[in-house]
Amino acid sequence: MTAKLTIDxxxxxxxxxxxxxxxKLFRLADEGHAVALATELDDTDDIxxxxxxxxxxxxxxxxxxxG
Amino acid sequence: MTxxxxxxxxxxxxxxxxxxxxxxxxxxxxxxxxxxxxDIRTWIVSRFDDVQAVLADPRFSNFAPVHGSSEFKxxxxxxxxxxxxxxxxxVLDPPDHTRIRKLAMGSFTPRRTxxxxxxxxxxxxxxxxxxxxxxxxDAVAYASAIPAAVMGEILGIPLSQYNEMLDAIExxxxxxxxxxxxxxxxEEIADYGRTLIxxxxxxxxxxxxxxxxxxxxxxxxxxxxxxxxMLALMxxxxxxxTRNLIGSSILALFDHPDQRRLLPKWPEIQATAVEEFLRxxxxxxxxxxxxxxxxxxxRGTKLPAGAPVVAALQSANxxxxxFTDPDRLDLTRSGPRHLGLGHGLHNCLGAALARMEAxxxxxxxxxxFPDLSLAVPRDQVTYAENWxxxxxxxxxxxxxxxxxxxxxx
Numbered sequence: 475m476t477a478k479l480t481i482d483x484x485x486x487x488x489x490x491x492x493x494x495x496x497x498k499l500f501r502l503a504d505e506g507h508a509v510a511l512a513t514e515l516d517d518t519d520d521i522x523x524x525x526x527x528x529x530x531x532x533x534x535x536x537x538x539x540x541g
Numbered sequence: 542m543t544x545x546x547x548x549x550x551x552x553x554x555x556x557x558x559x560x561x562x563x564x565x566x567x568x569x570x571x572x573x574x575x576x577x578x579x580d581i582r583t584w585i586v587s588r589f590d591d592v593q594a595v596l597a598d599p600r601f602s603n604f605a606p607v608h609g610s611s612e613f614k615x616x617x618x619x620x621x622x623x624x625x626x627x628x629x630x631x632v633l634d635p636p637d638h639t640r641i642r643k644l645a646m647g648s649f650t651p652r653r654t655x656x657x658x659x660x661x662x663x664x665x666x667x668x669x670x671x672x673x674x675x676x677x678x679d680a681v682a683y684a685s686a687i688p689a690a691v692m693g694e695i696l697g698i699p700l701s702q703y704n705e706m707l708d709a710i711e712x713x714x715x716x717x718x719x720x721x722x723x724x725x726x727x728e729e730i731a732d733y734g735r736t737l738i739x740x741x742x743x744x745x746x747x748x749x750x751x752x753x754x755x756x757x758x759x760x761x762x763x764x765x766x767x768x769x770x771m772l773a774l775m776x777x778x779x780x781x782x783t784r785n786l787i788g789s790s791i792l793a794l795f796d797h798p799d800q801r802r803l804l805p806k807w808p809e810i811q812a813t814a815v816e817e818f819l820r821x822x823x824x825x826x827x828x829x830x831x832x833x834x835x836x837x838x839x840r841g842t843k844l845p846a847g848a849p850v851v852a853a854l855q856s857a858n859x860x861x862x863x864f865t866d867p868d869r870l871d872l873t874r875s876g877p878r879h880l881g882l883g884h885g886l887h888n889c890l891g892a893a894l895a896r897m898e899a900x901x902x903x904x905x906x907x908x909x910f911p912d913l914s915l916a917v918p919r920d921q922v923t924y925a926e927n928w929x930x931x932x933x934x935x936x937x938x939x940x941x942x943x944x945x946x947x948x949x950x
Contacts, residue, residue: 485651488878489888490597495635502597506878529643532892534650 476516478539479524483507486535495530496523508535549585550577550716555926558826559868562587562856571842576849578716578928579616584844585827585851589880591840592857595850596884598839601831603632603887608832610847617720620829621713621727621773625734625766629774631829631887638886641767644756645890648695648749654893657695658901664690665902669909673943677916680906680936684787685780687902691894692779696772697748698737703780706733710781714929727773734772749775779891782824783898785932789822790903792922792936795915797870807904814872815899816879820858821870823881824895826931828852854880855931912941 479499488506492499499520503509515521521538528536546568547561548554554561565572565587576583586595595601602608605619606627613619621627630641647653668686672678689703700706712726738754745751753771756763763771794801803810833839833848844850857880859867864876882889889895907913915922916937925932 487888487892489882489892490885491888494597494599494885495639526639526643530639530646532646532650532888532890534652 475518475521476514476541477521477524478541479510479513479515480537480539481508481510482535482537485533487533489532491530491532492527492536495527499524500527549574550928552926555924558853558855558931559859562853562859565853566856566860571840576618576851579613579618579720581612581616581618581849582610583830583849583851584842585853587853587856587860589857589860589863592852592854592880593884594840595831595852596828596880596887599886600834600837600839601850602634602834603829603831604634605632605830605832608834608847609830610832610845610849613830613832613847613849617724618830621731622724624724624727624731625770626727626731626773626777628766629770629777630890631774631778635886641763641771642890644753644763645771648752649891649894651893654897657691657894658897660694661687661691661898661901664694665905669905672906673909673940678938678940680791680938681784681788681933682935683906684791684902684936685784687787687898688780688783691783691898692775695748695894696737696750696775697746698741698750700776700780702733706730706776707780707784709733710777710930711925711927713777714927716926716928730773730776731769734769734776737772738768779894781930781932782891783895785824785930786818786822786895786899787902788933788936789824789931790818790899791906791938792915792933793818793821793870794903794907796919800870800872801907803872804904804907810872811900811904813875815896815903816881817870817872817874818899818903819881819896820864820874820879822931823855823858823879824931825881825883825929826853826855826927827929828854828883828887829929854883908944910938910940910943912939914939914941 486507490502492508493502499511500508524538528538547564549561570588570591572585574583586592620632664687668683672683689700693700709726709729713723741750753768831850833844833846835846837844861867882892916939923934925934
């Protein structure tokens with residue numbers, strides 16, 4: 475299974491929950507918003523972690539689409 | 542030459558923390574002191590960059606029962622110790638934190654929150670009607686009633702005991718040495734949560750509490766104690782915080798008449814204005830205690846494992862290295878992000894709801910009562926002595942003529 479990770483910078487509030495929870499794939503840019511360190515995911519642990527973060531993000535800025 | 546160190550968490554401090562914060566940022570940005578309740582060895586962090594770093598650093602935990610120093614654990618300062626409140630989401634680490642936040646977050650996203658806009662507008666107008674009938678109108682009573690009514694609608698059950706709950710929250714975070722009183726207050730909040738759950742079980746509907754009760758997510762559902770803890774958290778985090786924000790913002794507008802004159806342009810400025818209210822006088826003066834999970838070097842300061850650390854959110858929000866002219870309210874400020882809703886793992890779950898309530902409630906009172914003014918001398922306005930929350934005790938106001946009366950002739 476593969477999945478595509480995207481972050482919508484226009485809604486990201488820079489709260490940093492993703493970066494502290496899963497620094498392997500997220501970090502906060504100097505401007506404050508989150509950036510994804512990889513966008514094509516195929517590791518099931520990575521995908522499960524991002525699914526959790528999609529649900530935890532307060533601004534719904536993280537999207538994970540299959541394929 | 543520097544002035545002497547102002548006292549922390551004393552009656553004088555509670556009325557004006559900013560004096561102490563300015564000294565700390567300048568002279569001792571990661572400052573060791575003894576927290577007066579329990580006389581606990583504690584560090585307070587005051588500069589923006591350092592506060593943000595504490596909140597984003599996974600080497601800290603909020604969970605005192607495991608990570609707090611023995612001194613801290615023995616002090617009785619553990620939030621809701623020996624009650625279910627000791628396991629509210631606010632203090633949990635992953636993976637428990639993730640499991641519970643996932644179940645709750647869906648109800649508080651900006652999209653879901655938008656459905657509460659119309660009910661909030663209705664609540665605000667009803668509370669303005671009520672305010673108008675008071676002999677001694679108090680803007681803090683107005684500010685208290687709004688989140689109680691809105692949370693009641695969201696949870697799907699009227700929070701008729703909200704005044705008792707606000708009183709219990711005050712006792713829970715009151716900085717005195719009577720730890721039994723604080724624990725009793727947490728137990729009262731938990732008991733109220735239990736009562737609401739029992740009432741609700743017989744009439745499940747399309748509301749947040751029903752969804753918590755019915756939450757089924759494989760093995761990730763709430764157990765009974767977590768359900769009670771969640772309700773207790775909704776009561777604690779949903780009532781007092783928004784009350785404080787609305788009350789403090791009304792006072793800030795009295796103190797800044799030039800900014801008050803911008804209110805007629807509210808639709809244009811509301812986005813930056815609400816962020817500025819959150820920065821200028823956020824509801825939490827400091828964050829809940831963080832604890833060093835291991836011996837560590839934190840930005841040049843050695844912290845022993847278990848060290849309790851206070852992240853001074855409102856000090857960060859007034860740091861002149863981060864914000865130009867930080868003690869000035871500027872509703873059109875468009876600068877960098879503030880920490881009024883926290884940061885990192887525990888950033889505010891209800892942020893979108895708080896923003897929406899503030900966006901509606903703050904301008905509405907000035908629109909209804911254009912001549913609204915303070916009814917007591919400014920120096921009689923006091924803040925509650927609460928180590929966590931920054932909130933006015935009361936805000937007596939003169940309403941002047943209401944707009945509806947003027948319109949009626």
